[in-house]
Amino acid sequence: MTARGLFLTFEGIDGSGKSTQARLLADVLRAQGCEVLLTREPGGSAGAEEIRRLVLEGDPDRWSAETEILLFTAARRDHMERTILPALAAGQIVICDRFADSTRMYQGLSRGDLRALVDQLHELMIGREPDLTLLIDMDPETGLARAKGRQGSEERFEDFGPDLQKRMRQGFLDLSQEYAGRFRVIDGNRDMGEVAQDVADIVLKAL
Known part of the structure; x- marks a missing residue:
């Protein structure tokens, strides 16, 4: 299973459970003998973690959407x-x-009509899409309640409120149609174990 690299991403609104599902999937794949790297954005490297603190903490209006991009x-x-x-x-x-995909939504769509700019910078500086993207679809109000319940310091985007969550959810669903070849949409409004089983089935089939 580890003969070639495979790039998987999880997406979804705040509080959708994607971080938990990413960890659970990593456990499943490791049990299958795969070498797995579990990482996150923003972050995942020393420099990126420093930028994470800049963009996820502080007042909601700390940065413009363009600066965030x-x-x-x-x-x-x-x-x-x-x-x-x-x-x-x-x-x-x-x-x-x-x-x-999160940047396409948070900065490119939900905070202004900047999607084209996000895509231009992505093509110029990144040039790579995931092999498979798992979208955990969640009711916006439920997701926001979960996110706010974490009581952490990284709540800058949650502080934009429920309207942003609603636009984000629809935006992610639209994105799943735009990139239908790599997106799989999973109902996150269920028991964590049921969601995890669906995730594992999709990924193991892809392998």
Whole structure:
């Protein structure tokens, strides 16, 4: 199973459970004998983790959408160079909690009509899409309640409120149609174990 690298990403609104599902999938694949790298965005490398603190903490209006696009792209470039590409070259399965699709939504769609700019920077500086993207679809109000219940310091985007969550959910569903070849949509409004089983079935079939 580890003869070639495979790049998997999880996407979804805040509180959808994608981080938990990413960890559970990593456990399943390791039990199957796969070499797995579990990582996240923004973050996943030393430089990208520094940028993560800049973009996820503080007041909601701390950065403009344009500035955020540049910061996220810089973090992603460092993440790719130092973490993702070396792991793929070594034949590992990379599971990433969020990737460029989140930037297409949060900065490119939901905070302004900047989708074209996101795609231009992605093509110029990243040039790589995931092999498979798992979208955990979740009711926006439920997701926001879960996210706010974490009581963490990284709540800048949750503080934009429920309207953003609703636009994000629809945006992700639209994106799953645009990139239908790599997206799989999974109902996240169910028991965690049921969602995890669906995720594992999809990925093991892809392998």
